Amino acid sequence: MADGRYDLYGANPSPYSMKMRAVLRYRRLPFAWHAGPGARDIAIAAGLPPVIPVLRFPDGTLLNDSTPLIEALEQRHPAERSLIPDDPGQAFLAFLIEDMADEWLTKAMYHYRWWYEPDRAFAAVWVIGDRMIGRPPGEVERAGRAFIERQVGRMALVGATAENRPTIEKSYLRVLDALEAGLPAQPFLFGSRPSLADFGLFGQLSTLSVDPTPASILRERAPHVLTWLLRLDDSSGVDGDWSAADAPLPAMVRALLQLCGDTYLPFLAANTRAIADGQDVVSVELRGRPYTQAPFRYQAKCYDALRHRFAKLPPPHRQAIVPVLEEAGCLGYLA
Structure with missing residues (x-):
């Protein structure tokens, strides 16, 4: 235009x-x-x-x-309020956390929205009602019921099953706990300005903060996360800086990387193996619990992109983040 x-x-x-x-x-x-x-x-x-x-x-x-x-x-817009930290090592960590939010935390969003009855009922009102503003109420209700049936029928496809429920719900709590512990001391993950990792988490958590069951958990367990989401929704007035490249990583970043290392990356690796072997089911043990779902080719592309991005890091910057990736259990899945 x-x-x-x-x-x-x-x-x-x-x-x-x-x-x-x-x-x-x-x-x-x-x-x-x-x-x-x-x-x-x-x-x-x-x-x-x-x-x-x-x-x-x-x-x-x-x-x-x-x-x-x-x-x-x-x-x-390369010089206009970039979302990618200047330091290549920090930038990789931001991409990794964003990818985890997009491809793993979204399972919590889908699970909570369609597992619990109050959330199903609310989703029908919010999702279908938002699409059909001005239509007759009976028509909206019928469309809502059909939509619930369709989405519930897809739950196993994305891993939202009874067997996987503890793993998915625990992942949500771990994200909340990591952020809740860190946000009072530092406004964003990589400094006083938001990165693409912050926005990746924001996308999923903004929905989880509205759907009834996860919203009640968030309000009780992580009030600082809620206020962070409200600020991040429109952060056009935020001016800040990236943390120094040699500054210690905040504990909340390390905790999120731990989730990548013991849950998200093992899942990505298992998904890629299942596709390569022509299997119909991804089966992997995550933190001592079995996890299964259908394989997703898009998530295999995500895994390949992360490994390629890590390999392309200039050697000094790659070496600088090796210790934190090793500590979090991520390194073996990326190197």
């Missing part, structure tokens, strides 16, 4: 939509937010994967998938 405006098409109950809206706000890029039922149709019409949000760039280009969108914005 001639005025340099971006257009973001998504949905209020979508964690990735909330993530990208917050990113655009922080970066102070002019944009219009289009929340409605047509976002997925826009992606399909453009020949993109049918996922939201979709971002229309000022030149008319349409792209989706939040991490590639963030990287595209970095290329177009």
Whole structure:
């Protein structure tokens, strides 16, 4: 568009939509937010994967998938409130935590939304009601019931099963506990300005902070996390700095990396093996508990991208983060 405006098409109950809206706000890029039922149709019409949000760039280009969108914005606006820490080692850690939020913490979002009855009922109102504003109530209710049935039927596909429930719910609590312990002392993970890791966590937690069951847990267990989410939703007024490259990593970052090392990366590795071996089921032990789900090719791509990104780090920067990755149990899955 001639005025340099971006257009973001998504949905209020979508964690990735909330993530990208917050990113655009922080970066102070002019944009219009289009929340409605047509976002997925826009992606399909453009020949993109049918996922939201979709971002229309000022030149008319349409792209989706939040991490590639963030990287595209970095290329177009390299000196304007970047989300990627200046230090390459810190930048890798930020990408790793963001990936964990996008691909693992989202399991908690999906699990809580469709496992508990109050959350199912609320999701029907929020997700379908948001799409069908102005439609007759009976029509909205019927669509809501059909939507619940469809989403509940997909739970096993993404690993939201009774057997996996303890692992998924514990992961949510570990994220809350890590952030709750660290946020009073430091406003963001890598300094006094937010990184893509902060926004990755924000996307999933912003939804978890609204759905009834996880919201009640968050409010009771992690009140500082709630206020952090409210600030991060529009951080356009935040001006800050990255932590020094040689500064000790905050305990909250180390705790999140520990979750990557004992849960997320072992899952990614098992998923990649299952695909390579032509298996129909990913089966892995995570912290002493069995975990199974269907394999996802996209998550195999995520794993490959993380390993490639680690291998491309300049040797001094790679060596600088080896000790923390080894301590967290991540190194063997990346090297």
